[in-house]
Amino acid sequence: MFDEPAALHLPDAHVIYTPHWISPQDAAALSGTLRRTLHWQQQPVRIFGKLVMQPRLTAWYGDAGAAYTYSGLRHEPLPFTPELQQLRLRLESHTGQRFNSVLCNLYRNGTDSMGWHSDNEPELGPDPVIASISLGQTRRFVLRHKNNHSLKHTLPLETGSLLLMHGLTQQHWQHGLPRSLTANGERINLTFRLIHTIT
Ligand SMILES: O=C(O)CCC(=O)C(=O)O
Numbered sequence: 001m002f003d004e005p006a007a008l009h010l011p012d013a014h015v016i017y018t019p020h021w022i023s024p025q026d027a028a029a030l031s032g033t034l035r036r037t038l039h040w041q042q043q044p045v046r047i048f049g050k051l052v053m054q055p056r057l058t059a060w061y062g063d064a065g066a067a068y069t070y071s072g073l074r075h076e077p078l079p080f081t082p083e084l085q086q087l088r089l090r091l092e093s094h095t096g097q098r099f100n101s102v103l104c105n106l107y108r109n110g111t112d113s114m115g116w117h118s119d120n121e122p123e124l125g126p127d128p129v130i131a132s133i134s135l136g137q138t139r140r141f142v143l144r145h146k147n148n149h150s151l152k153h154t155l156p157l158e159t160g161s162l163l164l165m166h167g168l169t170q171q172h173w174q175h176g177l178p179r180s181l182t183a184n185g186e187r188i189n190l191t192f193r194l195i196h197t198i199t
Contacts, residue, residue, distance in 0.1 A: 012145070016163070017163050019158055027136075034083060034135070040057040068123060080102075101195050107177070111179055116144070118174050141175060142177070144173065
């Protein structure tokens, strides 16, 4: 059994953190399998018209047609692997929500990161539910209110944890994963999503 879920008390947001949603042993085994079997690639993003490489590896999996465009680039889904499919089913019964895709992020060390952003692409609909699973190195996840950057929160995302972001969170908040000088081990993050526009 996993630990008690804890809601973060943030205005205009609905964020729930569940430690040990996956046990440490299962998280270690799963992380090894995903590291070996997913199609990790370093992808470019467009920033102010220029293509730059992302500071992490990614892979996009989903049902047929669940394409995702972010930072100016369109990503076609690879079919769910057995491990991703098993997690999807467990998440669907845990949350009562449907998911048809997952963005997989691999942070190779503390210099890999993700900048400030919201998961608010049109294909996710108006109030997306994002289910984010962390495996491996604990890293600091940061949130800040879009209208008031001094309103912020830091949450260490531990291995096996589940972070759920619901409701208005993506409309009002940004999140990111800053570099770390000390947390230098590998980390995999899986963010399950529902793409509404199947193409
Ligand atoms: O690695 C993380 O915990 C953050 C992932 C994230 O922000 C995203 O996939 O949109």
